[in-house]
Amino acid sequence: MNRKPHIAIDAMGGDEGVRVMMAGVAEARRRHDGLRFTLFGDEARIKAALDNHPNLRAASEIVHTDGVVDASEKPAAAIRRAKSTSMGLAIEAVKKGDAGAAVSAGNTGALMAMAKLALRTMAGIDRPALAALLPTLGDNDVVMLDLGANTECDARNLVQFAVMGAAYARAAMELERPRVRLLNIGTEDLKGTDEIRDAAAILRASPQLAMQFDGFTEGDKLARGEADVIVSDGFSGNIALKTAEGTARFVTDLLRKAFTSSIRSKIGFLISKPAMHLLKHHLDPNQHNGAVFLGLNGVVVKSHGSANAAGVANAVHVAARLLEADITQRITSDLARIDALGKMELAS
Amino acid sequence: MNRKPHIAIDAMGGDEGVRVMMAGVAEARRRHDGLRFTLFGDEARIKAALDNHPNLRAASEIVHTDGVVDASEKPAAAIRRAKSTSMGLAIEAVKKGDAGAAVSAGNTGALMAMAKLALRTMAGIDRPALAALLPTLGDNDVVMLDLGANTECDARNLVQFAVMGAAYARAAMELERPRVRLLNIGTEDLKGTDEIRDAAAILRASPQLAMQFDGFTEGDKLARGEADVIVSDGFSGNIALKTAEGTARFVTDLLRKAFTSSIRSKIGFLISKPAMHLLKHHLDPNQHNGAVFLGLNGVVVKSHGSANAAGVANAVHVAARLLEADITQRITSDLARIDALGKMELAS
Numbered sequence: 001m002n003r004k005p006h007i008a009i010d011a012m013g014g015d016e017g018v019r020v021m022m023a024g025v026a027e028a029r030r031r032h033d034g035l036r037f038t039l040f041g042d043e044a045r046i047k048a049a050l051d052n053h054p055n056l057r058a059a060s061e062i063v064h065t066d067g068v069v070d071a072s073e074k075p076a077a078a079i080r081r082a083k084s085t086s087m088g089l090a091i092e093a094v095k096k097g098d099a100g101a102a103v104s105a106g107n108t109g110a111l112m113a114m115a116k117l118a119l120r121t122m123a124g125i126d127r128p129a130l131a132a133l134l135p136t137l138g139d140n141d142v143v144m145l146d147l148g149a150n151t152e153c154d155a156r157n158l159v160q161f162a163v164m165g166a167a168y169a170r171a172a173m174e175l176e177r178p179r180v181r182l183l184n185i186g187t188e189d190l191k192g193t194d195e196i197r198d199a200a201a202i203l204r205a206s207p208q209l210a211m212q213f214d215g216f217t218e219g220d221k222l223a224r225g226e227a228d229v230i231v232s233d234g235f236s237g238n239i240a241l242k243t244a245e246g247t248a249r250f251v252t253d254l255l256r257k258a259f260t261s262s263i264r265s266k267i268g269f270l271i272s273k274p275a276m277h278l279l280k281h282h283l284d285p286n287q288h289n290g291a292v293f294l295g296l297n298g299v300v301v302k303s304h305g306s307a308n309a310a311g312v313a314n315a316v317h318v319a320a321r322l323l324e325a326d327i328t329q330r331i332t333s334d335l336a337r338i339d340a341l342g343k344m345e346l347a348s
Numbered sequence: 349m350n351r352k353p354h355i356a357i358d359a360m361g362g363d364e365g366v367r368v369m370m371a372g373v374a375e376a377r378r379r380h381d382g383l384r385f386t387l388f389g390d391e392a393r394i395k396a397a398l399d400n401h402p403n404l405r406a407a408s409e410i411v412h413t414d415g416v417v418d419a420s421e422k423p424a425a426a427i428r429r430a431k432s433t434s435m436g437l438a439i440e441a442v443k444k445g446d447a448g449a450a451v452s453a454g455n456t457g458a459l460m461a462m463a464k465l466a467l468r469t470m471a472g473i474d475r476p477a478l479a480a481l482l483p484t485l486g487d488n489d490v491v492m493l494d495l496g497a498n499t500e501c502d503a504r505n506l507v508q509f510a511v512m513g514a515a516y517a518r519a520a521m522e523l524e525r526p527r528v529r530l531l532n533i534g535t536e537d538l539k540g541t542d543e544i545r546d547a548a549a550i551l552r553a554s555p556q557l558a559m560q561f562d563g564f565t566e567g568d569k570l571a572r573g574e575a576d577v578i579v580s581d582g583f584s585g586n587i588a589l590k591t592a593e594g595t596a597r598f599v600t601d602l603l604r605k606a607f608t609s610s611i612r613s614k615i616g617f618l619i620s621k622p623a624m625h626l627l628k629h630h631l632d633p634n635q636h637n638g639a640v641f642l643g644l645n646g647v648v649v650k651s652h653g654s655a656n657a658a659g660v661a662n663a664v665h666v667a668a669r670l671l672e673a674d675i676t677q678r679i680t681s682d683l684a685r686i687d688a689l690g691k692m693e694l695a696s
Binding site for chain 2: 137148151152183185192193218219220221222223224232234235236238239240241242243244245246247248249250251252253254255258259261262264265267268269270271272273274276279282283
């Protein structure tokens with residue numbers, strides 16, 4: 001039921017409004033021929049936005065609803081009125097099998113709670129995780145998870161995240177055996193918590209998995225391109241992701257200050273603008289927009305609230321790729337390989 | 349006993365050799381008039397290095413030892429032969445009261461273990477923490493702790509780290525009431541682990557402390573200058589520190605690539621070199637070298653293994669400042685303010 005090339009869009013989420021969402025979806029549609037969409041939200045505004053995008057209009061149907069989940073709304077409150085909101089209806093479409101994936105730029109907590117409740121966690125997965133692709137100095141991006149869905153995790157959770165992350169890397173980057181590492185505070189076997197060491201022991205003892213487990217990595221090596229998947233609990237993953245974002249912004253702010261500190265450096269800046277543009281392009285969060293909730297019966301992608309049209313297009317592209325690669329089935333068959341050898345016989 | 353303006357130096361630690369260590373100590377000596385040193389290590393090599401630094405030679409005595417702690421040596425092994433090593437003897441000098449502080453660029457694990465064993469944890473502190481100053485976009489640096497001494501921490505540990513970090517910020521940046529925040533994955537009260545929420549509750553209920561507790565902060569705000577002290581467990585703190593270091597390097601590497609991508613951008617780079625120099629200066633880890641073990645009976649500072657002379661000078665400067673500010677006494681009197689109100693009555 002998840003293989004339909006059909007994506008449900010929450011047209012109302014996001015800080016940038018319906019027009020930006022529609023422009024982004026239209027852009028993604030150009031990359032994925034044959035993809036169809038159901039657009040949930042204010043019909044009049046959606047229709048107005050579609051005037052500029054006949055290609056998307058031809059591939060979409062609109063389902064009207066007045067309800068919108070507020071950015072500051074508590075997940076519990078949002079869940080109670082899910083089926084009257086654009087976010088809740090988009091997820092419901094995945095549950096009913098009308099769509100294979102849902103994309104929303106709305107309230108992350110509400111989206112996660114609604115998705116878990118409606119789609120339920122996959123058989124064999126204890127907890128879903130939030131994953132995203134981050135840029136590296138290597139040829140490929142790196143899949144990082146969990147980015148904040150689970151504050152505390154046991155070894156079993158971490159192993160399941162590794163399996164899900166590897167399936168994502170195989171789907172998104174067409175790698176046969178993605179190189180997987182656990183985020184830790186050192187690379188020696190003794191480092192870290194019991195949970196991390198136990199997870200490493202299980203992964204080391206599971207060569208039948210479609211991944212190459214390479215042990216630990218540290219915070220300063222996230223962007224080195226030495227791993228295709230980096231696994232952590234949601235607390236550390238969130239700290240790492242946000243620290244990376246904040247530091248990149250810090251350095252570019254310093255750069256801006258430096259380049260406007262004198263006439264000479266201003267001239268240098270103007271001359272080297274193409275170089276700066278290249279840098280900005282590489283660090284633009286829109287280029288890596290689209291975090292996926294992995295481990296649910298259906299694909300749910302979170303687009304950043306402040307993403308521009310190119311960012312929204314990337315989030316939809318992530319959903320389309322995972323749908324085309326049948327990510328849920330890939331994870332299921334990988335989990336079966338661990339269970340068959342009884343490697344997951346840990347207290348859950 | 350810790351107030352003597354006398355610092356014990358492990359001359360042999362560090363990857364850059366005795367000459368770089370001595371050049372750094374000599375530079376620090378120029379900033380702190382009246383400071384005296386005992387230099388532990390290979391007498392012949394130390395003497396040779398001092399030939400270039402008559403100012404330091406006049407303010408130092410040398411204690412010869414052949415033993416050096418190896419970079420890869422296990423802490424337990426290093427401890428057994430501590431008193432025959434330059435690192436162990438430097439710490440021993442603090443224990444005996446011959447010096448108020450010790451500085452080493454050697455093996456961090458061994459230094460931490462030796463320091464804990466020889467100096468013991470201060471009364472009122474359950475676990476020492478590793479703290480460092482990091483650059484921000486604001487006027488001041490920010491004190492971050494713990495950076496890796498304690499993988500897991502309870503609320504009581506986090507509160508003690510906040511007290512120690514605030515004392516450090518007052519000493520290093522001459523702030524009366526440093527603004528303190530706990531590192532978390534969101535700023536709402538409900539976010540994070542029980543330990544973090546409990547620590548926040550204790551700090552909120554302790555206005556008598558010489559700090560302004562401002563709740564939580566996130567990884568993307570470390571360098572914003574909104575906090576003077578950021579407190580975390582050693583796992584998250586280590587992930588954040590290393591991710592920040594790695595991302596800064598990632599961005600500057602991208603920058604280098606961008607600036608050499610065409611003749612035009614190369615010319616721009618040459619013209620704006622002073623700007624780039626400014627940026628590099630701000631991000632140079634040597635500018636922020638010197639991590640402190642807070643919470644011991646005596647000051648112990650770890651200089652980065654690869655620090656240059658300017659970096660070593662900063663590490664010695666950190667030690668001198670903390671010694672002059674009598675950091676240990678400050679922490680003791682702050683802890684008394686919490687205990688007096690019975691705020692720390694948590695299971696330890």
